[in-house]
Amino acid sequence: MASHVAAGPAPALDSSDARTSLTPEQFASHSLRTVLDAWPDAVYVVHARELRFLYVNQTACQMLGVAEAEYLQRNVWETIHVSREQLAIDHERLIAASGQAERFEFLGHSVEGVRAWMELRRHAVRADGHWLIVAIMRNVTDGKLAEQAADRHKRMYAALSATNEAIMQAASPTELYQRVCSAAVDSGGLLSASVMLPEGPEGLMRVEAVTAANGPSRVREARISTDPATPEGRGLVGLAYRSGTTQVSNDFMKDERTAFWHHTAKPSGVKSSAAVPLQRNGAVYGAMVFFSPERRFFDNDVVKLLERMAQNISFALGNLERDRERHRAQTALTESEARFRALTHLSSDWYWEQDGELRYTRFESRDSAAADVAGEFVGQHPWELSFEIEAGHGRSSFRAFLDDPQPYRDVVQIRTGADGSRQYFNVSGEPLFGDGGRFAGYRGVSKDITSQRLADERIRYLATHDGLTGLPNRAMFSQLLNTEIELASRNSRQFGLLYVDLDGFKRVNDTLGHDAGDVLLKLMAKRFAGSLRGSDTVSRLAGDEFAILVRDVQGAPDLWAIASKVLAAADTPLDVLGHACSVSASIGMALFPEHAHDELSLMKRADMAMYLAKRSGKNRARISGD
Numbered sequence: 001m002a003s004h005v006a007a008g009p010a011p012a013l014d015s016s017d018a019r020t021s022l023t024p025e026q027f028a029s030h031s032l033r034t035v036l037d038a039w040p041d042a043v044y045v046v047h048a049r050e051l052r053f054l055y056v057n058q059t060a061c062q063m064l065g066v067a068e069a070e071y072l073q074r075n076v077w078e079t080i081h082v083s084r085e086q087l088a089i090d091h092e093r094l095i096a097a098s099g100q101a102e103r104f105e106f107l108g109h110s111v112e113g114v115r116a117w118m119e120l121r122r123h124a125v126r127a128d129g130h131w132l133i134v135a136i137m138r139n140v141t142d143g144k145l146a147e148q149a150a151d152r153h154k155r156m157y158a159a160l161s162a163t164n165e166a167i168m169q170a171a172s173p174t175e176l177y178q179r180v181c182s183a184a185v186d187s188g189g190l191l192s193a194s195v196m197l198p199e200g201p202e203g204l205m206r207v208e209a210v211t212a213a214n215g216p217s218r219v220r221e222a223r224i225s226t227d228p229a230t231p232e233g234r235g236l237v238g239l240a241y242r243s244g245t246t247q248v249s250n251d252f253m254k255d256e257r258t259a260f261w262h263h264t265a266k267p268s269g270v271k272s273s274a275a276v277p278l279q280r281n282g283a284v285y286g287a288m289v290f291f292s293p294e295r296r297f298f299d300n301d302v303v304k305l306l307e308r309m310a311q312n313i314s315f316a317l318g319n320l321e322r323d324r325e326r327h328r329a330q331t332a333l334t335e336s337e338a339r340f341r342a343l344t345h346l347s348s349d350w351y352w353e354q355d356g357e358l359r360y361t362r363f364e365s366r367d368s369a370a371a372d373v374a375g376e377f378v379g380q381h382p383w384e385l386s387f388e389i390e391a392g393h394g395r396s397s398f399r400a401f402l403d404d405p406q407p408y409r410d411v412v413q414i415r416t417g418a419d420g421s422r423q424y425f426n427v428s429g430e431p432l433f434g435d436g437g438r439f440a441g442y443r444g445v446s447k448d449i450t451s452q453r454l455a456d457e458r459i460r461y462l463a464t465h466d467g468l469t470g471l472p473n474r475a476m477f478s479q480l481l482n483t484e485i486e487l488a489s490r491n492s493r494q495f496g497l498l499y500v501d502l503d504g505f506k507r508v509n510d511t512l513g514h515d516a517g518d519v520l521l522k523l524m525a526k527r528f529a530g531s532l533r534g535s536d537t538v539s540r541l542a543g544d545e546f547a548i549l550v551r552d553v554q555g556a557p558d559l560w561a562i563a564s565k566v567l568a569a570a571d572t573p574l575d576v577l578g579h580a581c582s583v584s585a586s587i588g589m590a591l592f593p594e595h596a597h598d599e600l601s602l603m604k605r606a607d608m609a610m611y612l613a614k615r616s617g618k619n620r621a622r623i624s625g626d
Helices: 024-028 033-037 058-064 068-072 084-096 141-169 173-188 236-243 256-268 300-347 370-377 394-403 450-464 474-491 505-512 514-530 556-571 599-615
Strands: 042-047 052-056 102-109 115-127 130-139 192-199 204-212 247-249 272-280 283-292 350-354 360-364 387-389 408-416 422-433 439-448 494-503 537-542 545-553 574-576 579-581 584-592 620-623
Touching (some): 052 068, 058 068, 058 130, 084 115, 141 173, 141 300, 173 283, 173 300, 204 283, 236 247, 236 283, 272 300, 300 450, 450 474, 474 494, 474 537, 474 599, 494 556, 494 599, 505 579, 514 574, 556 584, 556 620, 599 620
Parallel strands (some): 584 620
Antiparallel strands (some): 192 204, 247 272, 272 283, 408 422, 422 439, 494 545, 494 584, 574 579
C-alpha cells in the first residue's frame, strides 16, 4: 500500500490497554450498531494493539460473502492484504496522529472472487481505555477503471496527434511507418508498435518498422503469417489481414488465438494486443500491431483511435505516391524539354516566313494537316489568328518585332480557340533584310508545346490540391494558414480555424464501397464550400477530415455562426449512387491569437476540440478551452 511507512519492529503495548478486555459482545451492545449495519459502505472496528476485529457491519460481510461470526475470526492483516508487523506499525502511526484519518487504495477481491479496487479510510479513537481503529471501506473499481480508461484515451490521443505530425514530415513509406510506430510508443505508453507487410508465397509477414519501449523489440524474432492453415497464421495479425477488421486480445496470455507466441511474449510483459489492418482502395496490404503492458488496454475508444491512425497512414501513402508521380512527371518533362531544345532545329513542327508587316507568307510542315494550316495562316497577322505573346499585352506585344527587329529564341505564343481552349507554341525567329538594309520580315520555326505546358500545369495543381475533391490539400492549407498568421499578426486581426471530421463516413464506405465513399466526399466538399463566405477557405486534410480557414472574424460568435452552417450542410441527407445517406460532422474550433500563435499549436487546439465534440455526442461543434 502506497501510504505505509517503512516496516520496523512492532511498538510495545501500552499497559493501559491491558487493564480490561473489550469483547465483541460488549461492543455490539452499543446502540450505534443498528445504524452502522445499515451503512452502504463496509465498516469495521479493530483493536489497535491486539490486531483483532471487534465489529463489522453487514455491508462488510456481504462484500466478502461471509457471516459476521466468521468475519470476526479472520486475521485483520490478511483482509487488507498487509503483513501483521506492518499493520501494527500502521496502527501506532494512526494513534500518534491524534485522530487524523488516512486514506489509501488496494487491490482485493469482491464476493464473486473477482479482483477489485478498494478504498480504505481509517483513524484511531480512544474508547473505554482502549485504542480502536475505525475503518470504512468501499469498492471503487468502477471509478478506478474509468480513471485508467481516461488516462489510456489521453495517451492514445497524444499518440494520434504525434502521428499526424509524423505524416507531415515523412518523405517515404518506410520513414512514415517508423515515425508512426515511434509516436505510438513514445506518446501512447505501449510496449511496442510495428508495421507488418506480407512477403513471399508462404504468406509470412515482414516487419517493415518497429519501435519498442525497452530496448530491442522481440517482434522481429516472431514468426507471423497470414496463412490460416498454420498456427502462426491464426493469430491476431492473420485474422486482421484476412477479415479486414481490427482484432483485439485484452488478456494476451490467456487467449487461445495467441498461444503460439506466449513463450516469447511473457518475458516482455505483454498483457494485451491489437492488430489493425492497413487498407488502400478497399484492399488490405498490411497490419499495424500494438502490445501493451496493461490488461484490457484496447477498449472501443482506443481501437477507434488506432483505426483512425491506420486511415491517416493510408491517406499519407497516397500523398507520397502522388508526390512520386509528380516527381516522375517533372523529371520526364525536364528531360523532354532538354531533348526539345537540343533538337528544335531538326524537329520543329513548322517553318514559316513573314513579310515586313508580320503577315505570314509561307507556312510549311511535315504534318499531313499542314496544307490546311497554311491556307488559314497565309496572309494573316498573328493577332488576327488569335495569337498573343505570353505575358504580353495583345497586339501591341508584336510591335517590338517591327520597331527593333532582332533575332529571338523560345518566345511562347498562345492561341485561344473559339471554345476557349488554348494552344501553346515555342517560337524562334530571325529578321530578314532587303536591299539597303530595309527590314523585310521574319523567318523561323514553331513547336507545339501544349502537352508539355498542360503537364506542367497539372504538376503544379497536384502539388497544391486534393486529387479527389479539388480542394486545397494539407500542404497548400499549411501555406495559407501561415500566410494568414503573418498577416493577422502584422495587422492585429483575428481569424478562426475549424477542424471538421465526418461522423458516419466509415459506415458508408464499408457498406456501399469506396466508390460511394469518394462520391460522398466530393459532395461534402461542395457543400462545405457553398456554406462559407467568399473570403473563407476549405481544405481536405486526410480521409474524411477537412479544415476551414475563417478570415476576418470579430470573435467566437462569428466562428459559431460559420460552424452552424457547416453542421447544417453536413447533416442534410444526400443521394450517393442511388442510395440515401446521412452523415454529420464534428467540429473543433480555435481562434488566433487567443488560443495559439503558430500553425502547429493552432491545429492541435482545433483537433483536440473536434475530438471532444465527437466524444460528447457528435454532430456538434466545440471551441478550444470550452
